[in-house]
Amino acid sequence: MNDVKDFRTVRITFSKKGRARFISHLDLNRTMTRAVRRANLPIWYTEGFNRHPYLTFAAPLSLGYEGEQETMDLRLEQDMEMSELVTRLDAVMPEGLHIKHAAWAVCKAGDVDRAVYRLQLNGCQPEAVTELFAQSQVLEEKRNKKKEWKTIDIKPVLDTANAQITPTETGTQLELTLPCNSTDTVNPALVTEALRQLPNMAEFSVSVCRLAVLDKNGNRFA
Amino acid sequence: MALMLEELFEKVQKPARYTGGELNSITKDKEKVSVRFAFCFPDLYEVGMSHLGMKILYGATNAVEDFWCERVFAPDTDMETLLRENNLPLFALESRDPLRCFDFIGFTLQYEMCYTTILNMLDLAGLPLHAAERGDDMPLVIAGGPCASNPEPLADFFDIFILGEGEEVNLELMSLYREHKKKGYNKAAFLREAAQIEGIYVPSLYEVTYNEDGTLAAVTPKEDAPATIRKRIIRDLDTAYYPDSFVVPFIDIVHDRAMSEIFRGCIRGCRFCQAGFLYRPVREKSVDTIDRQSRCLCETSGYEEFSLSSLSTSDYTHLEELLTRLLSWAEDKHTNISLPSLRVDGFSEELANRLNVLRRSGLTFAPEAGTQRLRDAINKNLSETEILDTARKAFAGGWTSVKLYFMMGLPTETPDDVVGIAELGQKIVNCYYHNPDKPKGKAVSVSVSVSCFVPKPFTPFQWEPQDSIEQLREKQKLLRDSVTTRKISLSWHDAETSYLEAVLARGDRRLGAVLESAFRHGFNLDAWSEHFDFEKWIEVFKEVGLDPDFYACRRREKDEILPWEHIDIGVTKEFLWAENQKAHQSVTTPNCRQECSHCGASCFKGGVCRERR
Numbered sequence: 001m002n003d004v005k006d007f008r009t010v011r012i013t014f015s016k017k018g019r020a021r022f023i024s025h026l027d028l029n030r031t032m033t034r035a036v037r038r039a040n041l042p043i044w045y046t047e048g049f050n051r052h053p054y055l056t057f058a059a060p061l062s063l064g065y066e067g068e069q070e071t072m073d074l075r076l077e078q079d080m081e082m083s084e085l086v087t088r089l090d091a092v093m094p095e096g097l098h099i100k101h102a103a104w105a106v107c108k109a110g111d112v113d114r115a116v117y118r119l120q121l122n123g124c125q126p127e128a129v130t131e132l133f134a135q136s137q138v139l140e141e142k143r144n145k146k147k148e149w150k151t152i153d154i155k156p157v158l159d160t161a162n163a164q165i166t167p168t169e170t171g172t173q174l175e176l177t178l179p180c181n182s183t184d185t186v187n188p189a190l191v192t193e194a195l196r197q198l199p200n201m202a203e204f205s206v207s208v209c210r211l212a213v214l215d216k217n218g219n220r221f222a
Numbered sequence: 223m224a225l226m227l228e229e230l231f232e233k234v235q236k237p238a239r240y241t242g243g244e245l246n247s248i249t250k251d252k253e254k255v256s257v258r259f260a261f262c263f264p265d266l267y268e269v270g271m272s273h274l275g276m277k278i279l280y281g282a283t284n285a286v287e288d289f290w291c292e293r294v295f296a297p298d299t300d301m302e303t304l305l306r307e308n309n310l311p312l313f314a315l316e317s318r319d320p321l322r323c324f325d326f327i328g329f330t331l332q333y334e335m336c337y338t339t340i341l342n343m344l345d346l347a348g349l350p351l352h353a354a355e356r357g358d359d360m361p362l363v364i365a366g367g368p369c370a371s372n373p374e375p376l377a378d379f380f381d382i383f384i385l386g387e388g389e390e391v392n393l394e395l396m397s398l399y400r401e402h403k404k405k406g407y408n409k410a411a412f413l414r415e416a417a418q419i420e421g422i423y424v425p426s427l428y429e430v431t432y433n434e435d436g437t438l439a440a441v442t443p444k445e446d447a448p449a450t451i452r453k454r455i456i457r458d459l460d461t462a463y464y465p466d467s468f469v470v471p472f473i474d475i476v477h478d479r480a481m482s483e484i485f486r487g488c489i490r491g492c493r494f495c496q497a498g499f500l501y502r503p504v505r506e507k508s509v510d511t512i513d514r515q516s517r518c519l520c521e522t523s524g525y526e527e528f529s530l531s532s533l534s535t536s537d538y539t540h541l542e543e544l545l546t547r548l549l550s551w552a553e554d555k556h557t558n559i560s561l562p563s564l565r566v567d568g569f570s571e572e573l574a575n576r577l578n579v580l581r582r583s584g585l586t587f588a589p590e591a592g593t594q595r596l597r598d599a600i601n602k603n604l605s606e607t608e609i610l611d612t613a614r615k616a617f618a619g620g621w622t623s624v625k626l627y628f629m630m631g632l633p634t635e636t637p638d639d640v641v642g643i644a645e646l647g648q649k650i651v652n653c654y655y656h657n658p659d660k661p662k663g664k665a666v667s668v669s670v671s672v673s674c675f676v677p678k679p680f681t682p683f684q685w686e687p688q689d690s691i692e693q694l695r696e697k698q699k700l701l702r703d704s705v706t707t708r709k710i711s712l713s714w715h716d717a718e719t720s721y722l723e724a725v726l727a728r729g730d731r732r733l734g735a736v737l738e739s740a741f742r743h744g745f746n747l748d749a750w751s752e753h754f755d756f757e758k759w760i761e762v763f764k765e766v767g768l769d770p771d772f773y774a775c776r777r778r779e780k781d782e783i784l785p786w787e788h789i790d791i792g793v794t795k796e797f798l799w800a801e802n803q804k805a806h807q808s809v810t811t812p813n814c815r816q817e818c819s820h821c822g823a824s825c826f827k828g829g830v831c832r833e834r835r
Contacts, residue, residue, distance in 0.1 A: 038524035
């Protein structure tokens with residue numbers, strides 16, 4: 001893998017919407033590999049017996065969530081115009097995946113710090129969301145990396161989430177920023193789970209869109 | 223509160239099985255479409271999407287501007303439960319329209335164990351199971367595929383069966399329907415006219431009567447339907463339709479790669495193999511065609527692998543030339559070629575290395591039987607010397623494992639033949655230890671996989687009884703006791719599934735009641751061992767009052783009218799009987815390239831029957 005460094009990393013920004021939100025992370029990797037092959041990009045292949053285009057994703061997106069500005073990294077063997085890369089790759093994408101931008105990577109993959117989500121809570125009133133944020137403690141069950149269930153208090157996370165609660169025709173729109181880094185990750189499902197546990201809460205449905213992935217300084221991961 | 227379809231996707235395993243929207247899937251403007259076809263595969267998405275026939279027919283139908291073919295697969299149990307709870311009908315992936323909106327619902331019949339799944343899918347679609355109960359305002363339910371060669375157990379449920387290869391006849395049927403629709407569609411009139419198209423079998427136009435002993439007395443056509451229905455073939459594969467793109471799934475499926483069909487049919491004539499007779503005559507594609515089609519598919523799909531598809535890859539007449547040509551571009555594009563059904567012998571070492579033949583699939587043989595005598599009886603021309611020579615070469619090259627496939631319960635099989643399986647395994651083990659270059663400190667592993675023989679229609683063994691489950695179990699025990707080394711590992715298919723397969727494969731129309739009752743008892747996805755419950759099946763037979771042994775374990779007389787007697791696949795009953803007699807004398811028959819054995823398939827005037835020998 002020594003020669004990996006010889007090729008510069010291109011960071012591709014894409015959106016993943018509609019039916020494409022049901023492509024799991026593992027499947028997205030395969031889908032993108034094939035797209036890159038169809039676009040005939042001068043991409044770097046791994047060495048070894050099972051050679052494949054080297055693609056990496058800094059922040060996997062949960063199955064069922066849409067994404068506005070997802071990123072994928074690849075390495076090119078030859079220079080090419082970024083605008084041409086975008087055009088060629090976008091032309092071979094399946095429905096719901098759209099290539100928006102490509103540029104030489106600036107941040108390192110480990111720089112991902114937090115992400116901004118927009119939740120559409122259909123059948124959930126804004127008052128309920130406000131109530132949740134007003135609680136002094138919000139206990140939730142979460143599985144850690146060792147796959148053990150732990151009870152955690154997500155109150156501190158909610159306090160720094162920069163939450164924006166907007167009433168909609170069908171319920172509430174909730175925008176919030178949640179940690180998404182190597183030491184701490186909070187999935188928006190934890191927040192909706194906490195909502196469901198409020199007393200007298202009626203059933204509601206949720207659709208989630210990740211609007212942006214940010215670095216430590218709050219800049220877009222690029 | 224009833225949920226919408228989209229909401230169900232969030233609750234099921236692998237939602238991408240149901241969402242549609244895959245690359246190269248085809249959507250059309252409903253307003254501009256005159257005939258809609260729902261191609262149903264009665265198994266899970268991962269299995270159905272691996273099937274080449276579906277890809278060909280999907281492409282061929284959609285190539286006609288005003289025909290629209292969509293895909294439907296059996297939902298897994300989690301999705302089925304949600305559909306039923308929310309009163310949602312089974313839908314097609316492209317439009318998400320319920321099956322009831324379609325003109326045709328077409329099933330492919332790949333194996334007998336999916337029959338209950340078909341009934342379950344019809345029920346999920348909200349349609350009556352019986353063809354007779356579906357009126358002019360409902361879709362026509364049709365089927366094709368290998369099991370349509372004896373479709374009788376399903377006769378009650380289907381309006382039409384399509385015999386043989388569907389590329390042309392499907393479109394002819396849909397065109398006729400388009401005409402009828404224009405002038406005012408009436409199901410009965412349409413079926414009557416459809417029955418006149420070669421390859422179209424309308425079961426309701428045939429009356430079946432039985433003798434007192436349960437055998438068939440007669441099959442009588444009505445309303446000018448032909449007395450026998452001949453299968454269709456595509457005579458020239460070079461000019462035939464082949465898709466230039468495949469739908470590329472998001473989730474991992476069983477065979478997730480591009481596929482190039484290199485020929486249809488098989489020259490061998492192994493006497494147990496239904497495909498070897500059904501798809502006669504052998505017809506090859508040219509190297510140019512295969513090269514062009516493979517390249518096109520890889521470009522439009524982005525697949526990193528493609529396989530050459532046929533019943534016996536090694537029998538392609540220009541295999542070395544083909545592989546050299548394919549490798550010339552595939553290597554540059556980092557595209558792998560996979561070669562299923564390949565005989566490793568007779569391959570140049572250089573080519574074998576470039577293709578990584580052994581590294582991919584390991585060393586695999588299908589001797590099918592343990593002794594040369596039985597291999598002769600089933601006309602499997604693989605000799606012990608060939609097997610041992612190839613194994614020796616592979617061991618010298620550093621390989622340490624071999625896989626062997628056998629069948630148990632073949633006609634004429636004796637205990638010696640069963641013991642012969644263990645002996646052949648042992649000879650391979652010995653061959654490894656006699657090899658002076660064997661890798662130091664490594665043991666050899668020979669895995670022996672044994673399935674149970676199922677007699678099939680349109681084979682020389684169509685008259686033969688299947689061994690009873692007890693007999694098969696005894697033979698399995700004998701084999702287990704004959705293996706004396708731990709270098710050989712044994713595995714087998716369970717005899718119960720094979721028994722039921724045998725019942726359905728050679729069944730008649732009366733089995734429709736069994737299938738319906740099985741469905742009413744909730745049977746579904748029986749091809750999956752976790753869903754299959756043999757005891758319950760036996761209960762169903764008792765309830766309906768039919769003896770499964772009558773179908774599985776009974777020897778038929780030469781002149782007995784078989785339930786598939788009115789279906790003509792080209793190969794004659796006389797030829798099959800002669801082959802049966804030769805099997806009992808352990809006499810082999812030369813393959814189609816060595817010598818014509820006058821099986822009858824030359825009536826199609828194509829392929830090997832027209833080649834110069």
